[in-house]
Amino acid sequence: MPETSRTPARPSVADTLRDIATRFAAAGIPDPRVDAELLLAHVLSTSRGGVQAAAIRGDRLDEDAVVELPGLVDRRCAREPLQHLTGVAPFRxxxxxxxxxxxxxxxxxxxxxxxxxxxxxxxxxxxxxxVDLGTGSGAIALALATEVPRARVYAAENSVEAFIWAKDNAARIGAENLTLAFVDLADAFPELDGTVSVVASNPPYVPDDAIPRDPEVQRYDPPAALYGGPDGLDAVRVLSRVGLRLAHPGGTIVIEHGEWQGAAIRDILAADGWRAAATHPDLTTRDRATTAIRP
Structure with a gap:
């Protein structure tokens, strides 16, 4: 009887998820199963829920996924951010x-x-x-523009690379009420002085001599978006003064910061003349943002 060649069976989604999650856990990735599901969803052009359903059904990988997946898994194990591999980051x-x-x-x-x-x-x-000062990818500005469509939103960024990403996101999402400007934070939007209801920012706030814990942050996030001077608050000091220039009486400033910086930021804002400075925890109960009101 002549010999016949057989194509090896493609691996199942369930087995692949288990194997990837095991490798991610060994690499120290905090949520290995979640990252495995999201990476496989990207390769299979489906959602995380779609991957979970495929695993339950006993589906097998297609040939393209079998070829593409190993290299992406290796890169994630080397702690390249998952979002760099998929090209997208969810935000609200x-x-x-x-x-x-x-x-x-x-x-x-x-x-x-x-x-x-x-x-x-x-x-x-x-x-x-x-106004969103230091908009980066455009996350806060685009959330404001899309969730409060009656508002006019202005976003400033002074990194060429980040500005390109923000422009791309604004074009894809189509927020016609958003205006982007390539400008330094301190010089942003003088034409809006005294008219702004909300000044928001996620500034660089890591002290210069600190080393971020996560390799994804340490190796891949742009240093200009991370480091904020000896105490991490250089940009916050500028934000406070610029916010006073931009905001109308009763306007609000919202500043993201590290969990240990709330008291220092309240002191900066109060010394500049802001009122009712308050620090707010995130869902993990860590202090995450401070707000204040323009007198």
Whole structure:
């Protein structure tokens, strides 16, 4: 009887997920199963839920996935950010394009955006103005523009690489009420002086001599988006003064920061003349943002 060649069976989604999650756990990735599901969803052009359903059904990988997946798994095990591999980062209801040269938006910043959105939505003006200083990928600005569509939102960025990402995200999402400007934070939008209801920012706030814990941050996030001087608060000092220039009386400033910096930022804001400075925890109960009101 003649010999016949047989094509090896393609691996199942369930087995692949288990194997990837095991490798990710060994590499020290904090949520190995979640990252495995998201990476496989990217390769299979489906959602995380779609991957979970495929695993339950006993589906097998297609040939393209068998070829593409190993290299991506190796890169993630080397702690390249998952968002660099998939090219996108979820942020609230948005999906933002990200990659080398721009800070990857984190889930905790969604709470910072919520504080800004709440203040903007409560503004009395029929067309309130918001400014996002140091917008990076455009995350906070685009959340403001899409969730408070009656507002006019302005975003400033002074990194060429990050500005390109922000422009791409604004074009893809189509927020016509958003204006982007390539400008230094200190010089941003003098034409808006005294008219802004909300000034928001996720500035660089890591002290210069600190070493970020996560390899994804240490190796891949742009240093200009991380480091904020000896105490991490150089940009915050500028933000406070610029915010006073931009905001109208009763306007709000919202600043993201590290969990240990709330008291120092309240002191900076109070010394500059802001009122009712308050620090707010994120969903993990860590202090994450400080707000204040323009007198």
């Amino acid at each position: 209801s948005l999906e933002l394009a990200v990659g080398p040269g721009v800070f990857v938006p984190r889930p905790e910043t969604e709470m910072v955006a919520q504080l800004a959105i709440d203040a903007l939505a409560a503004a009395a003006s029929p067309s309130p103005v918001a």
